[in-house]
Amino acid sequence: MNFELTSAAELLAFWAITGYLLGAIPFGIVTARVLGLGDLRQIGSGNIGATNVLRTGSKLGAALTLIGDAGKAGAAVLLARALAAEDAAQIAGFAAFLGHCYPIWLKFKGGKGVATFFGLLFALAWPIGVAAGATWLAAAAIFRFSSLAALLTAVMTPLWIILMGFNSLFLLSLCLTGVIYWRHRENIIRLIRGQESKIGQK
Numbered sequence: 001m002n003f004e005l006t007s008a009a010e011l012l013a014f015w016a017i018t019g020y021l022l023g024a025i026p027f028g029i030v031t032a033r034v035l036g037l038g039d040l041r042q043i044g045s046g047n048i049g050a051t052n053v054l055r056t057g058s059k060l061g062a063a064l065t066l067i068g069d070a071g072k073a074g075a076a077v078l079l080a081r082a083l084a085a086e087d088a089a090q091i092a093g094f095a096a097f098l099g100h101c102y103p104i105w106l107k108f109k110g111g112k113g114v115a116t117f118f119g120l121l122f123a124l125a126w127p128i129g130v131a132a133g134a135t136w137l138a139a140a141a142i143f144r145f146s147s148l149a150a151l152l153t154a155v156m157t158p159l160w161i162i163l164m165g166f167n168s169l170f171l172l173s174l175c176l177t178g179v180i181y182w183r184h185r186e187n188i189i190r191l192i193r194g195q196e197s198k199i200g201q202k
Contacts, residue, residue, distance in 0.1 A: 019092030023099025027068030070119030077123035
């Protein structure tokens with residue numbers, strides 16, 4: 001019995017580490033360097049995500065970063081689900097999300113986690129991913145603030161999970177929401193002060 005519990009714990013730990021390492025890949029920095037956009041950490045907000053890449057004026061770079069940041073979380077989930085089980089998939093996905101926000105290669109100074117958040121949701125339960133994506137698009141179209149759209153999407157996601165019956169994801173969604181709000185704490189202050197940059201603004 002103890003052996004089985006130890007084996008299960010080791011399996012989950014393996015997928016947590018695997019997910020984290022996948023999530024820690026800084027696609028924004030890699031894309032910016034390949035496209036000759038400079039050091040992303042010295043541009044705009046200094047963030048390594050797609051929104052800051054867009055501030056360089058490169059829509060291609062922003063799109064590639066978005067795909068990479070979302071895809072690494074999705075890959076972690078799908079690999080763990082295929083080779084282990086659903087609990088491992090959730091752990092791998094959450095670890096990838098944390099890896100993006102706190103990558104060891106960048107002294108734990110990573111992105112805000114929004115694209116990784118979406119990739120994680122789509123891989124875990126695509127209807128939730130669609131609902132979250134629609135929420136972000138609607139909020140972004142109305143308010144023109146990427147950060148506010150992300151915050152509204154994060155707080156709405158647990159509600160979508162309950163309404164759509166994916167209750168096993170509820171606890172995970174609360175953890176994701178908490179991290180996103182923590183990572184956006186400076187944006188929240190700027191939003192309150194009316195100093196936040198709008199979408200498309202350099």
